[in-house]
Amino acid sequence: MPTDPVYDPVSPESHENPYPAYERLRDEFPLYYVEAHDVWALSRYADVKQGLRDWDLFSSAQGVELGTYVQFFGPGSIQELDPPHHDVLRKVLAPRFLNRRIKEYEGMVRSSARELIREFQGETEVDLARQFTQKLPILTIFRILGIPESDIPWTMQTGLEMLNRPPGESGPSPRAHELRSELVDYMVDQVQGRRGGDYPDDVFGDIAQAIDAGIMQVHEIQGLTLLLIAAGMETTTSLMGTIVHSLATGQVRREELRDIHGDLPAGAIDEFLRFDAPAQWLSRVTTRETEIHGVTLPVGSRVLMIFASANRDPREFDNADRLILTRDGSRNLAFGEGVHFCLGMPLARLEARAGMAELISAMPDFGLAGQPHRYPSHVIRGYENLLVTVRAS
Ligand code: HEM
DSSP states (O other): OOSSOSOOTTSHHHHHOOHHHHHHHHHHOSEEEEGGGTEEEEOSHHHHHHHHHOTTTEESTTOSSSGGGTTOSOTTOGGGOOTTHHHHHHHHHGGGGSHHHHGGGHHHHHHHHHHHHHHHTTOSEEEHIIIIITHHHHHHHHHHHTOOGGGHHHHHHHHHHHTOOOTTOOSOOHHHHHHHHHHHHHHHHHHHTTOSSOOOSSHHHHHHHHHHTTSSOGGGHHHHHHHHHHHHHHHHHHHHHHHHHHHHTTSSOGGGGOOTTSSOOHHHHHHHHHHTOSBOOEEEEESSOEEETTEEEOTTOEEEEOHHHHTTOTTTSTTTTSOOTTSOOTTOSTTOOGGGOOTTHHHHHHIIIIIHHHHHHHOSOEEEOSOOOBOSOSSBOOBSOOEEEEOOO
16 A cells, blocks of 8 residues: 555545546556545446446445535435435436426526526626536526526525535535525425425426325425435536536637537537546445455445546546547446436436537637636536636627
């Protein structure tokens, strides 16, 4: 074992650029013990994929983050439940998030994108992270949940502040806990107000119906709704930020980001996800003793599944450190694998395909104006600001 830590998931170095450490992990320490946090890390594609598939050995029931972020969302968060109860609650949400049903929201996603673009159109300098990529996913998920328009500004601000994670911190602040309680009270009121039949066509309505049918309990509203907000907001924001950044720096040309309908091609979206996974890693806890790479892990070991490292594994992808928009990167693990595979994938893809197409056609040319900063998070890799100068077309 090396004397200096090879990798620390919450260090400033990992926040800045974790990829050199991932390469060392994959090549030299495919199962690595991070002493500072008492966690193990899996970094190769085959190991992460296999681990995620084996939910019985690698359990989510003791939370999937680190430190006191574990189980922050509370009861009902399907991400932190194992089957069979996981499957029962996932089915409450699943029908609305199917690809076929999500396509019905395309008009809403496009008009939400245009609504945001109108607010800055005509300006010569725009922060596309704060004014677009951070707002579109929240607006979209809140509209699908059923949050009344008048409450969207407050819920948006509260949600964003609650999820703020300073680098080096492995736990939420007292303020984050306060905001969490405020949001939970609000969501519970929204669901309770929809109970008793005649359910509206929104997620709160779906949950109200499931409670009335005895499928889920009132105390599970908190975890299920907070998870949807967190999972729907930060990750998609981060994907779109990476795309905007690549355009603003000239790393990709806008012609590469248009299919025959003028939308972002699915393959390009896959490649951005592979290249810089929005959720870098999540963890599991072993339910029995197991041996990996010659090391015996005791029961109760927390193991990080580093999606972002798996996606750069040269054992799986040729030229893994290069962004190649024409490659087939669809087997990347950015949306996870197995029973917890991302429920929101069709929505995330819709937002990236249609929302970004709206932005690109409204802003024919822009370049980076200043150094962008990344989100103060150790799990989510995305941009907090992306100031651009708009060039005349
Ligand atoms: C680019 C955008 C997104 C990425 C990269 C992403 C990534 C992920 C990953 C890696 C997981 C697996 C978690 C685990 O194994 O523990 C997951 C689960 C989940 N995602 Fe996403 N996500 C995205 C967008 C969304 C959106 C837009 C929504 C919803 C509205 C959403 C809702 C969920 C939910 C509810 C789960 C938990 C599923 C379960 O435990 O059964 N995600 N996501």
